[in-house]
Amino acid sequence: MSVFNVELKKVVDDSYDIEMGYRLEDQLVEDLETGLLGKIRKFAVITDSNVLDLYAKPISEKLSKAGFKVELFVFPAGEKSKTRQTKAKIEDAMLEKGFRRDCAVIAIGGGVVTDLAGFLAGTYGRGVPFINYATTLLAAADASVGGKTAVDTPLATNLIGLFNQPRKVYIDIAAWKTLPKRQMASGMAETIKHACLASREMFEFIEENLDDIMSFQKFACEYIAENNCKIKYDVVMKDERESGLREVLNLGHTVGRAIETVSDYRLLHGEALSIGMAAMVLLSARLGYMSEEEAERVTKLYARVGLPTRIPDYIDREALVKKLYTDKKVRDGKLRFVIEKGIGDVVEFAPNVYAKPIEESLAREIIMEL
Amino acid sequence: MSVFNVELKKVVDDSYDIEMGYRLEDQLVEDLETGLLGKIRKFAVITDSNVLDLYAKPISEKLSKAGFKVELFVFPAGEKSKTRQTKAKIEDAMLEKGFRRDCAVIAIGGGVVTDLAGFLAGTYGRGVPFINYATTLLAAADASVGGKTAVDTPLATNLIGLFNQPRKVYIDIAAWKTLPKRQMASGMAETIKHACLASREMFEFIEENLDDIMSFQKFACEYIAENNCKIKYDVVMKDERESGLREVLNLGHTVGRAIETVSDYRLLHGEALSIGMAAMVLLSARLGYMSEEEAERVTKLYARVGLPTRIPDYIDREALVKKLYTDKKVRDGKLRFVIEKGIGDVVEFAPNVYAKPIEESLAREIIMEL
Known part of the structure; x- marks a missing residue:
């Protein structure tokens, strides 16, 4: 019997830039011309049916004009497309078009596109580089930092995937204007959540400038784009493997995820989150970590965005209580909640422990009230 | 316009041990009991129909007895199973059995099993640890170092996959006895290739001890197991991204890969490689990098193993010449060959350049002769 040690220690540098601005198509082309991805001159542009005409086609044309080889790969918009089948279809189409290891992927769209395309890039030829051109506030708030890519399966959301970092992210704030109002509001749900968990200053900025954000004023949109990245980066960097x-x-x-599922996705993620935040501040106040006034302030801000803050009547509240147990924070059969400590902070219950076991009876009480 | 830099530089340690010996089932169980994978107590054992009864079932039973939660996932043996569909089927079965992120994968079998299971582990829950229990000489020679995992698609071999390092590899030499003779010989093809490219001493050892290897004598099998790992490690370590x-x-x-395809997989990979090696030494001699005697010595050793060293009559030689152009080393439409410089070394044509452009006419000449 003998043992051979395969020594594989190395420094990995996955750093990248997030560029925020208005209409960054030319910037993207220029970056590729000046060597952002080295010698790569062959691009698979992956997008969905919503973004195809608005962004993906124009960008592809600009890239072609600049002398790059570009092919477009489109799938139907919506969470329902985020599957292994869509990934395989695009892979086969890329192979057929002669894409090998010397290509890169450019994802243009919202979170579904960046999640799927980032995963695809990570396994194509055992990994080719990819770039995200994010066209929604939700993608800007959520998908541009963290490196999470994945698809859904019939039995699980986001469970098949990779940690895979893009080589650059573009956040095109001008694209937010093209979003349906419901989508923009849904993106604001994550943005306000970021403020609630880490920055009272950001929360107050949103309170004061909400109309400017919702009418796409530059200073206001740039502020939230930047602070979303900053807050998520600070959290993710300190805990890359989700410990x-x-x-x-x-x-x-x-509560948010549970409502989203029980509503059978009638509620968008951000809408469900808004109700979940209302439940959370109610709980935080009940436990004495937050004043009633502050809790109300959070709920009011969500309401001002146009998001629901009460559980709709068509939701079966008992089914909702049951659904809470599928939450990934459940441990040893106990529900666990992250709790807010006034606006702009969360409670650290023990070193590196941010989720508190909550009795089902208390969770039910909150849900029945809301 | 503003730019946010996501700084992600870190030290990654993917080091692992390869343990070589006879019947390592108990060693595997003991390693898991003593914390090889930390607190993980839930294992998905992935195997194929050939290895199920011989190794996978007995190991699963031992693990169960030791108090671990174990489930077996079996697919039909053979390269034809190395697909995205097989991966998806096993993923769904694992999800159904309640496997989430707190599990690990144990691959038990040859290269098809370790390639597929390693890829699956890399994307399950965005990556769970995996262990390889290699039961073939080919897996020991080829799959235990390098971190390559992948599946095939209708249009490409090994193109969808990941670089993903196992947490430990077990090379069970006793399992080689259970292999059909053709499979064992096929594994020897890669082993002799390793000797040819890096170690004259290993080549001479095989010449002298071939009968002992083929009759599974301990000292001889351990020698080749160790030297396969060592040679592959030296090469892979110095060039992790295949530059x-x-x-x-x-x-x-x-020539080997091309024959394998043109034979429509009637030839095993090692059999095709053996003919490819015969072509390569002929070419190396023709170019003056090798004496005729040394070239013959290589071909003779392959023949002694029972491997073919001439192109079978049923192969269309013109089709073969054409097929050469699908080789991944082709650059700017030119064929490129790695050339041997006497037994135990290869020619470095320029710093870090080991493949030489070869005229089609010369390649055809060699193929017509063989």
Whole structure:
């Protein structure tokens, strides 16, 4: 018997830039011309049916004009497309078009596109580089930092995937204007959550400038784009493998995710999160970590965005209580909630422990009230 | 316009041990009991129909007895199973059995099993640890170092996958006895290739001890198991992303891969490689990098193993010449070969350049002769 040690220690540098601005198509082309991805001159542009004409086609044309080889790969917009089948279809189409290891992927769209395309890039030829051109506030708030890519399966959301970092992210704030109002509001739900968990200053900025944000004023949109990245980066960096701190990003998601599922996706993720945040501040106040006034202030801000803050009547509240147990924070059969400590902070219950076991009876009480 | 820099530089340690010996089932169980994978107590054992009764079931039973939660996932043996569909089926079965992120994968079998299971582990829950229990000489020679995992698609072999390092590899030499003779010989093809490209001493050892290897004598099998790992490690370590040096592992594969495909897989990979090695030494001699005697010595050793060293009559030689152009080393439409420089070394044509452009006419000449 003998043992051979395969020594594989190395420094990995996955750093990248997030560029925020208005209409960054030319910037993207220029970056590629000046060597952002080295010698790569062959691009698979992956997008969905919503973004195809608005962004993906124009960008592809610009890239072609600049002398790059570009092919477009489109799938039907919506969470329902985020599957292994869509991934395989695009892979086969890329192979057929002669794409090998010397290509890169450019994802243009919202979170579904960046999640799927980032995963695809990570396994194509055992990994080719990819770039995200994010066209929604939700993608800007959520998908541009953290490196999470994945698809859904019939039995699980986001469980098949990779940690895979893009080589650059573009956040095109001008694209937010093209979003349906419901989508923009849904993106604001994660933005306000970020403020609630880490920055009272950001919360107050949103309170004061909400109209400017919702009418796409430059200073206001840039402020939230930047602060979303900054807050998520601070949390993710300190806990890259989701051991403890990263759970704070789950603020409001215990009830939120459950409502999203029980509503059978009639509610958008941000709408469900808004109700989940209302439940969370109610709980935080009940436990004495937050004043009633502050809790109300959070709920009011969500309402001003046009988001629901009460559980709709068509939701079966008992089914909702049951659904809470599928939350990924559940441990040893106990529900666990991230709790807010006044606006702009969360409670650290023990070193690196940010989720508190909550009795089902208390969770039920909150849900019945809301 | 503003830019946010996501700084992600870190030290990654993917080091692992390869343990070589006879019947390592108990060692595996003991390693898991003593914390090889930390607190993980839930294992998905992935195997194929050939290995199920011989190794996978007994190991699963031992693990169960030791108090671990174990489930077996079996697919039909053979390269034809190495697909995205098989991966998806096992993923769904694992999800149904309640496997989430707190599990690990144990691959038990040859290269098809370790390739598929390693890829699956890399994307399950965005990555769970995996262990390889290699039961074939080919898996020991080829799959235990390098971190390559992948599946095939209708249009490409091994193109969808990941670089993903196992947490430990077990090479069970006793399992080689259970292999059909053709499979064992096929594994020897890669082993002799390793000797040819890096170690004259190993080549001479095989010449002297071939009968002892083929009758599974301990000292002889351990010698080749160890030296396979050592040679592959030296090459792969110096060139982890396949930029230059790693091409030397492709020695004999230019013609070999092409024959394998043109034979429509009637020839096993090692059998095709054996013919490819015969072509390569002929070419190396023709170019003056090797004496005729040394070239013959290589071909003779392959023949002694019972491997073919001439192109079978049913192969269309013109089709074969055409097929050469699908080789991954082709650059700017030119064929490129790795060339042997006497037994135990390869020619470095320029710093970090190990493949030489070869005229089609010369390649055809060699193929017509063989």
